[in-house]
Amino acid sequence: xxxxxxxxxxxxxxxxxxxxxxxxxxxxxxxxxxxxxxxxxxxxxxxxxxxxxxxxxxxxxxxxxxxx
Amino acid sequence: xxxxxxxxxxxxxxxxxxxxxxxxxxxxxxxxxxxxxxxxxxxxxxxxxxxxxxxxxxxxxxxxxxxxxxxxxxxxxxxxxxxxxxxxxxxxxxxxxxxxxxxxxxxxxxxxxxxxxxxxxxxxxxxxxxxxxxxxxxxxxxxxxxxxxxxxxxxxxxxxxxxxxxxxxxxxxxxxxxxxxxxxxxxxxxxxxxxxxxxxxxxxxxxxxxxxxxxxxxxxxxxxxxxxxxxxxxxxxxxxxxxxxxxxxxx
Amino acid sequence: xxxxxxxxxxxxxxxxxxxxxxxxxxxxxxxxxxxxxxxxxxxxxxxxxxxxxxxxxxxxxxxxxxxxxxxxxxxxxxxxxxxxxxxxxxxxxxxxxxxxxxxxxxxxxxxxxxxxxxxxxxxxxxxxxxxxxxxxxxxxxxxxxxxxxxxxxxxxxxxxxxxxxxxxxxxxxxxxxxxxxxxxxxxxxxxxxxxxxxxxxxxxxxxxxxxxxxxxxxxxxxxxxxxxxxxxxxxxxxxxxxxxxxxxxxxxxxxxxxxxxxxxxxxxxxxxxxxxxxxxxxxxxxxxxxxxxxxxxxxxxxxxxxxxxxxxxxxxxxxxxxxxxxxxxxxxxxxxxxxxxxxxxxxxxxxxx
Numbered sequence: 001x002x003x004x005x006x007x008x009x010x011x012x013x014x015x016x017x018x019x020x021x022x023x024x025x026x027x028x029x030x031x032x033x034x035x036x037x038x039x040x041x042x043x044x045x046x047x048x049x050x051x052x053x054x055x056x057x058x059x060x061x062x063x064x065x066x067x068x
Numbered sequence: 069x070x071x072x073x074x075x076x077x078x079x080x081x082x083x084x085x086x087x088x089x090x091x092x093x094x095x096x097x098x099x100x101x102x103x104x105x106x107x108x109x110x111x112x113x114x115x116x117x118x119x120x121x122x123x124x125x126x127x128x129x130x131x132x133x134x135x136x137x138x139x140x141x142x143x144x145x146x147x148x149x150x151x152x153x154x155x156x157x158x159x160x161x162x163x164x165x166x167x168x169x170x171x172x173x174x175x176x177x178x179x180x181x182x183x184x185x186x187x188x189x190x191x192x193x194x195x196x197x198x199x200x201x202x203x204x205x206x207x208x209x210x211x212x213x214x215x216x217x218x219x220x221x222x223x224x225x226x227x228x229x230x231x232x233x234x235x236x237x238x239x240x241x242x243x244x245x246x247x248x249x250x251x252x253x254x255x256x257x258x259x260x261x262x263x264x265x266x267x268x269x270x271x272x273x274x275x276x277x278x279x280x281x282x283x284x285x286x287x288x289x290x291x292x293x294x295x296x297x298x299x300x301x302x303x304x305x306x307x308x309x310x311x312x313x314x315x316x317x318x319x
Numbered sequence: 320x321x322x323x324x325x326x327x328x329x330x331x332x333x334x335x336x337x338x339x340x341x342x343x344x345x346x347x348x349x350x351x352x353x354x355x356x357x358x359x360x361x362x363x364x365x366x367x368x369x370x371x372x373x374x375x376x377x378x379x380x381x382x383x384x385x386x387x388x389x390x391x392x393x394x395x396x397x398x399x400x401x402x403x404x405x406x407x408x409x410x411x412x413x414x415x416x417x418x419x420x421x422x423x424x425x426x427x428x429x430x431x432x433x434x435x436x437x438x439x440x441x442x443x444x445x446x447x448x449x450x451x452x453x454x455x456x457x458x459x460x461x462x463x464x465x466x467x468x469x470x471x472x473x474x475x476x477x478x479x480x481x482x483x484x485x486x487x488x489x490x491x492x493x494x495x496x497x498x499x500x501x502x503x504x505x506x507x508x509x510x511x512x513x514x515x516x517x518x519x520x521x522x523x524x525x526x527x528x529x530x531x532x533x534x535x536x537x538x539x540x541x542x543x544x545x546x547x548x549x550x551x552x553x554x555x556x557x558x559x560x561x562x563x564x565x566x567x568x569x570x571x572x573x574x575x576x577x578x579x580x581x582x583x584x585x586x587x588x589x590x591x592x593x594x595x596x597x598x599x600x601x602x603x604x605x606x607x608x609x610x611x612x613x614x615x616x617x618x619x620x621x622x623x624x625x626x627x628x629x630x631x632x633x634x635x636x637x638x639x640x641x642x643x644x645x646x647x648x649x650x651x652x653x654x655x656x657x658x659x660x661x662x663x664x665x666x667x668x669x670x671x672x
Contacts, residue, residue: 001069002069010083012088013088014088014089014282014289015288015289016289016290019290019293020248020249038088053073056073057094057249057253058246058252059094060089060091060094061084061093062084062097064073065074066071066072066074067069067070067071068069110518110520110521111518111520112518113388113517115384123533125527125529128525129525130519130525131516131517131525131526131527132525132526132527132529133383133384133516133528134414134527134528134530134531135383135384136406136410139383142377142383143380143381143383143384143387144384145370145377145381146342146384146385146386147388147516149368149370149381149385150342150384150389150390150392154517154518172377175372175373175377
């Protein structure tokens with residue numbers, strides 16, 4: 001089991017994490033706008049997360065924390 | 069469950085000023101991760117350039133100096149000579165290092181100065197809005213090459229890793245990329261090796277990192293990663309261009 | 320310590336090491352060559368670092384780094400080299416860093432010549448780089464004073480956290496005179512610099528050496544604060560020498576080696592019955608304004624004598640503030656004003672005013 005925490009306020013919606021998740025469970029959250037007007041990333045099916053931390057590794061703003 | 073990935077301690081809590089998807093942020097984090105893992109936060113002095121990472125003095129928790137455009141290797145030399153026991157590195161872009169700072173870079177390497185340079189190559193001037201850089205590819209359209217970089221007018225891109233590796237004072241020179249997760253991990257390993265080379269007093273080290281500029285390339289961040297692979301890597305092959313760390317260094 | 324016979328350039332280097340300077344970054348250029356050569360021989364033996372950089376631009380930026388790291392550090396060059404260092408000096412002033420920059424002036428502009436001159440006065444005192452900043456500028460006129468001003472320049476640079484400059488000229492740098500030195504100061508005894516980038520040691524918050532302030536209010540506040548420091552310096556740190564000025568009808572203004580020629584001219588004029596006097600600025604910034612303002616009440620006129628086409632004369636005029644005429648006589652390009660010519664000029668000025 002693993003858990004992905006995304007600090008949606010600090011996310012700039014760049015989408016890099018969505019392009020590397022092997023389980024395809026990170027997408028751009030089209031219902032949310034953060035204070036800076038970005039559409040942050042979000043995890044769709046948290047239970048499928050394998051804790052590989054690919055998303056956090058490629059995140060340019062260090063907004064993703066991984067627990068395993 | 070245990071936290072297995074978090075913001076490194078020596079990366080400050082500052083909101084990074086880079087554009088969305090710009091991989092400067094990744095490289096900044098990698099530097100901080102390596103400093104943490106080597107336990108060197110208390111002994112590190114970083115030098116930031118003029119360019120997109122000019123305010124990197126806000127992004128790290130260790131002492132920082134902001135250098136004049138192109139002069140970071142000279143500033144770092146001054147610091148290292150005063151505090152030889154510290155880890156001293158510069159973090160520079162392609163305009164800062166390969167245009168105005170070429171002489172400082174070449175001579176720091178020629179002197180086998182015991183510093184490390186993190187050279188971020190994104191083939192463009194980012195901070196000032198997308199002008200041609202010395203590493204811009206032939207044909208690349210920029211604000212100052214609106215019809216594409218032409219050989220007969222602007223010549224060819226400079227290959228820094230290859231150039232610096234010809235200098236005997238250079239101990240470790242590698243070109244890496246942050247276009248993918250595996251390559252990001254290799255970049256971190258290269259930065260680690262450079263810092264270890266320095267702390268062991270083996271001489272000058274430089275890591276050239278192929279990086280993106282979504283804003284001025286006019287691409288999405290994900291497309292920009294693709295450009296590194298399809299256009300930049302053929303021109304700037306990845307690899308170790310010099311490594312004397314096993315044979316005791318060059319000093 | 321007894322007197323020794325020494326070249327100006329070498330005496331300056333010796334004095335610098337004796338007052339705790341352990342870092343020298345330079346680049347070859349006539350007529351300051353002996354200074355760097357002396358450092359190359361002695362600095363390492365004194366436990367310091369001598370480094371010949373790839374350019375004057377690199378050298379001044381090494382000074383920036385070393386100064387920011389808390390060291391007592393200097394560089395030396397001559398006119399064209401000092402022009403190359405102007406951006407670095409502006410950064411050093413903008414980051415509030417102490418250091419010493421030595422200019423052994425030579426004829427200019429451009430590549431100019433290698434003979435002595437004083438044509439860098441504006442560059443040194445009005446700011447050769449960009450932005451609101453000043454340097455402490457010392458203009459010694461003897462090898463002994465060169466040595467004394469070196470340690471004073473370092474102390475004042477540390478005290479006010481700003482760059483200091485010693486302005487010599489080719490003559491002063493290459494002539495030999497007896498000089499006496501202070502004992503070696505222990506660098507550890509120098510004033511502490513808690514703001515320096517020494518590595519946090521995980522015991523303090525990080526230090527940042529920087530001159531970039533993108534928010535205009537912040538940048539303005541810094542300039543205003545710096546100006547307060549400059550005002551204090553203007554009020555308390557000016558140095559000058561005054562000779563025979565109480566009853567003088569004409570007062571010569573001259574600094575550096577030319578003040579010695581002017582002194583002979585004053586004595587010759589006195590022997591001819593002309594009441595002449597001399598004011599010799601020792602600090603060019605801060606300029607000794609009061610000294611000239613006071614004498615503007617009594618003297619009939621002033622004559623600025625320089626190895627240039629007339630630069631310090633403007634500051635003399637500002638100080639005299641229109642009360643009396645201020646004339647200028649100078650040679651430049653490496654030519655040196657001669658005593659007889661100065662006396663002839665004195666007579667001419669008195670006739671006119």
